[in-house]
Amino acid sequence: MQYKEGKEKFIKTWGELGTNWGINKTMGQIHGLLLISTSEVTTDDIMKELHISRGNVNMNLRSLVEWELIHKIEKPGDRKDYYKAEKDIWTVFRQIIKKRKEKELHPMINLLEDVSAIEAKDEKSAEFLKMMNELSLFSNKADKTLDNLVSSRANILVSTYMKFTR
Amino acid sequence: MQYKEGKEKFIKTWGELGTNWGINKTMGQIHGLLLISTSEVTTDDIMKELHISRGNVNMNLRSLVEWELIHKIEKPGDRKDYYKAEKDIWTVFRQIIKKRKEKELHPMINLLEDVSAIEAKDEKSAEFLKMMNELSLFSNKADKTLDNLVSSRANILVSTYMKFTR
DNA sequence: ACAATTGTTCAAATAATAATGGATTTATGC
DNA sequence: GCATAAATCCATTATTATTTGAACAATTGT
Structure with a gap:
């Protein structure tokens, strides 16, 4: 298999x-692209790579930053925004858990x-109350x-452990 | 708050x-309804309760059975199908994990x-290979x-533990 | 101040997903 | 085996989610 494929x-x-x-x-595709990029990428890079509109890229980049799955990098003397992914998989995973907990678990608990x-x-x-109680627990x-x-x-x-269990 | 609400x-x-x-x-609503039902329910019960069509109920009941979140019950001398939910929350949770593992994790691993x-x-x-390796691990x-x-x-x-940590 | 470049917003268009309801099939009691 | 009730299927319709692209805003160099 070739790299491109x-x-x-x-x-x-x-x-x-x-x-x-x-x-x-x-949003997932952009994240995937950034995960395997060797350098920081711009909106135009992503548009070109994934064939999607500027507005779409902009919105999804914002979400990804909000989820803290990617970071925005501002370079002095360059008005473009650059982005790079958080590459530590464990951190990525934790970030997602954190967000989902807020969005799903907490409303349910409430x-x-x-x-x-x-x-x-x-x-x-x-x-009904019995079931609600079980669900609460x-x-x-x-x-x-x-x-x-x-x-x-x-x-x-886990990172250490993983090295020994691959 | 009243029961109905x-x-x-x-x-x-x-x-x-x-x-x-x-x-x-x-599908979630039907599951919710069955979770808190004291008796087995029929397609008509669900249609009436949730105001949805027969076809819709049928499709979603099938999915729920397929996920093993509910069970079909056939009664002799009654041509209606009855359904009841798996009420052990831990089993429900495990069932969902199992399904999602098949659907999400395994394709990714492959x-x-x-x-x-x-x-x-x-x-x-x-x-690229480095990242693929980390993701594999x-x-x-x-x-x-x-x-x-x-x-x-x-x-x-966990069930036992939960009794002490509520 | 102006032009040029990049970022942002959002109404409208498109695509994806779910629901309906009538046609058809299946199962059962008589 | 026939009539009937229930279940299932699935083409059409409705709903929801996503994407586009053009208008607008912000920023920077000259």
Whole structure:
């Protein structure tokens, strides 16, 4: 396989993967492109490479920066913006977990707390409360577990471990 | 808050959550409805409750059965199909992990293996291979970790643990 | 101050995804 | 085996999400 083919396959697949992680296809493709770039890239580089419009690139770059998956680099004496990806995979993973926790887990935890306020006056509401309680226990446990994963030095531990288990 | 309101909020939120987990909105809502039902439900029950068409219910019930998040129940002397949800949250979670692993992680692992076949003949391809290797290490580690999570008796352990950490 | 370059916004167009509802198939009781 | 009820399929329609591109704003060098 040639480099070019591999690159294209990777970008395509990375984009598809993104759609399952709260990252849309183009956003994923841009991220994939930056991940394998040896140098910083500009909006025009991306437009040319992925055949997408300036507006699209701009919006998705903003999202990626917001997710802290890429970094903007301003060069003195150059009015272009340059971007480079966070290349530490573990950090990328943690960033995504962090974002998804905010977007998904927390609203659910809040909801479960809210709806626990109903009265258990019959079988239906009793069953409902029972399920809400189980979901609460689970969600809160998951929240804590993910916090550990994200905030801890697990980074180093896993990176080291990985070297021995490939 | 009344039961009815709580129920509606839960179903709505569960549906929205689903969209982030490879489960579409309606599929999530049906799952939510079954999760809090005290008895087995039929297609007509769901149509009435969620105001959606028979075809839609049918398609999504099939997906839910395929994901093993709900079970079909056939009653002798009754030609209707009944459904009930898997109510053990840990099992639900494991089922979703299992499905997503197949759908997302495995294609990625395969891709990474494929593209590792390119030659490292210049800086770009060397960098590319380096990143593919890091992603491989990470993906394979994740795969194994999730396997443990899904297949092991962690079920019992976590359920027990959860009782003490709420 | 002006021209040139780059970045940003957003309404409209397009594409992707999901839902409908009628046609068809399947299963069951009589 | 026939009538009927339920399930399934799927072409069409509706909805939602994404992309475009042109207008506008910001920045910098001259």
